[in-house]
Amino acid sequence: MVLRQLARPLLASWFVYSGVQTYLSPEVRASRVAADLEPALADLGVPELKAVDVVKAHALATTGAAASLAMSRTPRTSAMLLAALSAGTLTVDNPFWKETDPELRRKGLEDFLKGAALIGGVLIAATAGHSARHNNRAKAKKSKKHSSKASTAAKAAKAQKVAKAQRSATAELKKYFR
Secondary structure (H helix, E strand, C coil): CHHHHHHHHHHHHHHHHHHHHHHHCCHHHHHHHHHHHHHHHHHCCCCCCCHHHHHHHHHHHHHHHHHHHHCCCCHHHHHHHHHHHHHHHHHHHCCHHHCCCHHHHHHHHHHHHHHHHHHHHHHHHHHCCCCHHHHHHHHHHHHHHHHHHHHHHHHHHHHHHHHHHHHHHHHHHHHHCC
């Protein structure tokens, strides 16, 4: 549990940093995606929306999800959202296969693999177990539900016994008052 409380903020720190930096200077990433994104936005009927706006929205979503993961608020949902947001930009940010210079290609491949490793990390975080507090609350809720079912069954059995006793008492009384 202590490791999870430490690991989630450490994992989220890169996504917070990346999201803030991208929001503050979205032009670099927007220039990479503008050629493909702006015609797609026009086809969707929102030509006034520019690539810079989409990149800023993506940066805000990444920062928000990372902050939520760091604070362990809905960690599974936050981690899945980070994985989806990062997977969508992994190839856009690191197109190493387009490089002709071997050194730039190697650096691009390293950055691509780092991004893939971060996606793997948030996927592991998405599948990690719940906190002890959550498990205790779930056990208490289940126990309460189970005990209420048991008490309901006991009440029903008691009611059946009472009804049976009343029927037999009524039958006995009818014998005497005929």
